[in-house]
Amino acid sequence: MTDKSWLNTPAYVGVSKISIKGSPANRLFFVYRTLGCEYDKSKKGCTMCNFAEYASPEITGKNLNAQHNQALELLGSGGFEHFDLATLGNFYNDREISPETRRQLLTRLAGAPTVKRILTESRRGYITTEKLRESKACLRDDQTLEFAFGYESSNPKIRNEILNKGVPEEHLDQAMQMCRQAGVDFVSYVLIKPPQISETEAIKDAVETAIHVLEKAERYGVYARVAFEPVFVVRGKPIEKLFLSGNYKPPKLWSVVEVLAQTAERMGVVNTEGKLFVGLSDENLSGGRKASNCGFCDKEVESAIQQFNADQDVSKLKGLHHKCKDE
């Protein structure tokens, strides 16, 4: 008999600060072990993501509810206001998460008193306005549902050729329209430093993408925020080959700081009031495979970025300095 208890164990759990529309909050980042992303079947999906490695074809709704018990226990003990209900794929794909399980997970979150906001994520093809509406209806009236979308870059060459996202621009428009109709808030993931572009181009691309998303959301009348993701090198995907052959380096933490500063400047604000977030979880990968600086200032700059996630104040970031910054 094989031990199946790992099917009841989440793929990843992390804790960080975040801002909910300008108020500092605690975030629990919980990645449920699921069947895996349908788009990444046989590793033909996005070139920087290896979530499929943590997936299992045996996962059932029962396993997901067992994982959910652990999430609820953590939520109950930690005073978390924000919950990332992340999966190894698409929360709204019925073949990955059944409608019944989806309802169960969300309905049980309505009983978590401190939780004010719940993030869910999916490709555009799996959502409908009706699904979003039904999901939101499972929550309490004072809870916000977020739909997070892996748009990554407003440059179609980066998004669809380099990253192989298979995401046409109209998916962004459609997702925003559906969110507005369903009363759901919108989140866009934006990568910092996809492969094949320079550090300087990467900063520019991330800033352009963030501004593009925020402006488009405003036109559609939907509340939106941007979750930046400094790229880290995962195992078993094309990005690892580039990294091992010396053709890719993860971004400098200084570039992350620069992206935040420039985006805030383009927004015309000093405090971004919860509109920007930086995901620094790296699946426990060791140094060298994730965003870093010279080694001496890494800790200081990383904790300043964590602090920014809570207080949203870019002036503090601008005050950071170390000699390696000028490089």
Ligand SMILES: [Zn+2]
């Ligand atoms: Zn340094």
